[in-house]
Amino acid sequence: MRMTGQWAFRLIMALFLLLILVLSALLVVAHNPGLNRLLLEQVSERVAGLELQHREGSLAQGLTLDLSYRQPDLTVVAQQLRLALEAGCFLRLELCVDSLAVSDLEVILHTPDTPPEPRQAPVELPENLIPLPVTIHQLRVQQLRVRQDETGLYQARNIELQADALEHRVSLQQLQLQDDYCQWLAQGQIRLTRDYPLTAQVQCQTSRYPLQQLRADMDGSLQQLQAALATEGELQATGELTLQPLTPQLPVRFSAQLQQPFAYQQDSFNLNVASAKVQGEGSLEGLQWSLDSELTSSAFPSPSRVTGNGQVNTQRLQLDSLVVNLPQGRMHNQGELQFSPQLSWQGKARFEQLALAPLEPRLEGVVNGLLTHQGQWLDGALTLNADVNDLHGTLFDTPWQMDGSLGWQQDRLTLQNLRVQQGENRIKANGTVAVAGSSDVSAQVQLPQLEAFAPLLPGVRGSVQGQLHWRGRLQQPQVVAELRGQGMQFQDYRLQTLQLDLDWQPFRQREANRLQLQFTQLQLSEPIELSGELLLNGHAEQHQLTAEITEAQGNRFSIACSGRVPLSHQTIDYQHWQARCDRSEAHVAYLQPEQTWQLLAPMELQMQGAQTLHLEPFCYGMGPSRLCLQQAVTLGPEQSRALEIAGRCLDLGTLQPWLPPDTRLSGLADVDASLLLTPQLQVQADLALDNGRLILFPEREQKLPVSLDSLRISSRYAAGNGDLDWRLRTSTGASEGRLKLTGQQLQGRIAISDFTVAPFSRWLLDEEGDRLEGVIDGRFELAGTLQAPRVEGQAQVRDGAIHTVMLPLPVTDLQLTLETKNRVATMDGSFQVNQQPGQVSGTFNWEQEQWRAQVAFQSENLVYQPEEDIRFTLQPDIQVKLTPEVISLEGEVSVPRARIYLDALPEQAVSVSSDAEVVGMEQETEAGLSISSNLTVRLGEDVRFEGFGLETRLTGDLNLTQQASDFMRAKGIIRLEQGTYDAYGQSLDITDGDLIFIDELENPQLRLEAVSNKITDDVTVGIRVTGRARDPSIELFSNPDMPQQAQLHYLVTGRPPNTENPQDSSAMATQAALALALESNSALTRRAGEKLGIQDLTLTAGSTEDRSEVGLSGYITPDLMIRYGLGMFEAVNTLTLKYRLYKNLYAEVISGRANAVDLLWSFSRD
Secondary structure, eight states, rough: OOOHHHHHHHHHHHHHHHHHHHHHHHHHHHOOHHHHHHHHHHHHHHHHTTEEEEEEEEEEEEEEEEEEEEEEEEEEEEEEEEEEEEEEHHTTTEEEEEEEEEEEEEEOOOSSSSSSOOSSSSOOOOOOOEEEEEEEEEEEEEEEEEEEEEEEEEEEEEEEEEEEEEEEEEEEEEEEEEEEEEEEEEEEEEEEETTOOEEEEEEEOOOOOEEEEEEEEEESSSSEEEEEEEEEEESSSEEEEEETTTTTTTTEEEEEEEEEOOEEETTTTEEEEEEEEEEEEEEEEEEEEEEEEEEEESSOOOOOEEEEEEESSEEEEEEEEEEETTTTTEEEEEEEEOSSSSSEEEEEEEEEEESSTTTTTTTTTTEEEEEEEEEETTTTTTEEEEEEEEEEEETTEEEEEEEEEEEEEESSEEEEEEEEEETEEEEEEEEEEESEEEEEEEEEEEEGGGEEEETSTTTTTEEEEEEEEEEEEESSEEEEEEEEEEEEEEEEEEEEEEEEEEEEESSSOOOTTTEEEEEEEEEEEEEEEEEEEEEEOOOOOEEEEEEEETTTTTTTTEEEEEEEEEEEETEOGGGOOOOEEEEEEEEEOOOSSSEEEEEEESSSEOOOSSEEEEEEEEEETTTTTEEEEEEEEEETTOOOOOOEEEEEEEEEEGGGGSSSSSEEEOOEEEEEEEOOOSSSSEEEEEEEEEEEEEEETTTTSSEEEEEEEEEEEEEEETTTTEEEEEEEEEEEEEEEEEEEETTTEEEEEEEEEEEEEEGGHHOOOOOOEEEEEEEEEEEEEEEEEESEEEEHHHHHEEOOOEEETTTTEEEEEEEEEEEETEEEEEEEEEEEEEEEEEEEEEEEEOSSSOOEEEEEEEEEEEEEEEEETEEEEEEEEEEEEEEESSEEEEEEEEEEEEEEEEOOGGGSSSSSOOTTTTTOOOOOSOOOOOEEEEEEEEEEEEEEEEEETTEEEEEEEEEEEEEEOOOOOEEEEEEEEEEEEEEEEEEEEEEEEEEESBBSSOOOOEEEEEEEEOOOSSSSEEEEEEEEEEEEEEEEESSSSOOHHHHHHHHSSSSOOTTSSSHHHHHHHHHHHHHHHHHHHHHHHHHHHHHTTTTEEEEEEEEEESSSEEEEEEEEEEEEEEEEEESSSOOOOOEEEESSEEEEOOOOOOOSSSSSEEEEEOOOOO
């Protein structure tokens, strides 16, 4: 036993010594660089494809080497790999990697010459055991590149890893790396036994829209792995993935869905996904998938729902169904996409009542039918064919259809019998259009009903038909076209006929090159209607252009030019067109006499870019008149030189169409102008005129000529600022001034001197002999802004007078002063009438947005005569207040004396019924000025009225009021004093009479009593009138009381009944009855006379030579009266002619039972 214990002790000591030797050897090797180099060479020789090249150091102190591993399908290259082990771990029988750093790691995958045999059986995982604890404290890779042959697959940088392993367990404490998409973080654990169970968490932080974070939580094993996916950011979604990595067919099942609506905005495009769900299941042999989403966008009709399903594998994508449900209509798609041997597809799209309006709001209609298409992508070229024979629908309530086919191959578009028809309108096209090669395409256009496109182009109508043929390269084409238009209209523009004939090949010098455009009755605006022709012959380098435009009123413009366009490498530089115009003429027919302006010398012009035109100096002339461009100028967005325009001996009569109708202007003026269009408009113009003439009212007998002795106008405008200076001297006065506009600020002065009013009398007053007199002087300063100008200054009217038939006594010695300050104008003046003074004053205030004015007028003795037989002497004291909406009159008018003689009411005194309408006149709907008044009229002691059988003196007061343009209201009493009233053929004395006004001015209350003064007995007989003026009540009365027949007898004869013979009594009764009848029909008689052309036609009753007679009289002319008397009970008639020889001298001729000639003199006495 003792021997056994000794051998056991010796064995343990030997093993201990061996372990010490091994550890010592390891330590020696770890610290010896030479041994490390030798060890690396031995490893490289023993491992096929592995090459380790020592750089420096040792395992204990840090070993630096280069590593490469090459296999037929894989190459791994690591540059500057530095490995540092923790030597102390060897004592604990552990492998501790203190650091492992690689500056550049490249992994290259090689494509095998023959594809590998597909794996049939599941992968069997070996059970791996790690005998020693392994700890990697830090692994760093600065740059990682993975590529497939020469094609880069993946790049990452700044890779850091910490891990440990023991027995079957491998733990990844932390993995960080950064690539072009994410900053990756990962951790996890796997057991290298059975199915290799594992758990891992992977997270991606990114700034790529629409994600901010992507997270995956994995659980399971390599036999069946489940992953829960989630995203955060603008796009928030969740998903699940189940994968069997070890199975050869790689079965997979996945689903993903949107957690909240996703909105995408890019410029004007926006997309909103309200919901979305995708799921699928399958393997490498085939995958079934389905889709369901709801979308809205400005790019397509919304909201829309997209549902679909299909299959996909490594060979093809089968689209079983993709249905897009739109708000109006549906689109159903089917098809197949082949991945090999080349990329190709074929499919069908069926449209069901698909509305066009959501795609283009101006298109009202639907699309139905089937669209079939197929194509392929071969060697970088696309081939596409589409059949549209089954497309149809409605457009603007009119059926449309399309047939034919389209193809695209080798940069060439092919159209085969492509026809689009809508109603009677149709377009048909055939041929090919090549991007790089030669094209040959033709089209026929027949659009007889352009109005069918009115919803798309409002106001369009007419017809267009023709054909177009395009041959050759797109850059060097030959275009042949023939178009005809008829009765065309677009909005306010109209064109009766259009004819275009074109045969143009710009690169060839051939006589067939020709462009002819003719049009008639082109109406650009209501008064302008043009017809014309444009003819172009030649080729790009040399062509002739002629154009003539004629206006419907006879105005016309024509021009003839020779031009050229530079050629460069068989391309035409249209932006540098050059021309020399030898002939040009402008004929102006609306001027009298007509004018024809001609180009005096050739004009040269040149295009210098798409928006720049260069003009050389040129002149148009007519007789002595010239209009010239003085210097060469370039017109374009960056114009640097102004247009210098000069006009000499320009006839001002050419301005007649823009002058008022009652104005004629003549004279020769010189104009110099400078016009700069860009970058900001600048204008400078000067006008000089001497010995001009202005005629007002040239069509009237009394023309008003004004001599323009001298006129100078100078104006400047630039950058919103302007100046205007003028000096004018005429036969009626002079004026000068200056206006300056700086932004919105206004400054200026205006002066008027010795302006004579007398020449303008016929303009202001129409009656023969009416005239105005006076001289106006004034000077005003302007300030403020355009929206709120301020005018300060003073104007005077001196030596004024008004002579008019409306005023029997003229207004003389009129002196007015108008002064403005702080937006308030005050007026003060005086005048005389019949050497009696009068005053006028007032103010005009525009300080506020709503201006207001007040004028006061007083006079001691103003005589007013509106008609020959009406004359008033007035003493007014009136105040007038005005605003833009209201005119208010207040005050008092005294009438100390008046004479009113009326045979009939003036037309203006007859009121019009409120429901009367004038045929052909539109009714006014907008409210005008509101008129309010409160006037008191006081009648003096010398106001007399005579007419309608009434002769009396009027006294009393009357208050006239009006509110908001309502009816004029009157309140007051007018007394009838010392007067007579004719009734029943008798003149009755007024004993008591009043006109009582309580509301309506035209319908006062009457109260009148008049008695006969021919009664010799102690009897009083008369009439009593009561009631309203429009419906009076008339009755007879007597004192003492008696029968009405007796009252009438007294009234007519002045004697009691039964005191004369029966014949006289009958005649008197007949005369009274006739008088009553004729009085009641005077208005009817007057209207009958107007129809016959006889003025003041009247019926009268009377007695001649003891017989009763009815007389019909009227005026044929103002001086000739005719009267015809008809006997009522005897066949005796009389004819009377009365002619006025002088103012009050008449000649009268009477023919009847006896003939007579008389000379009569009439006069009146107050």
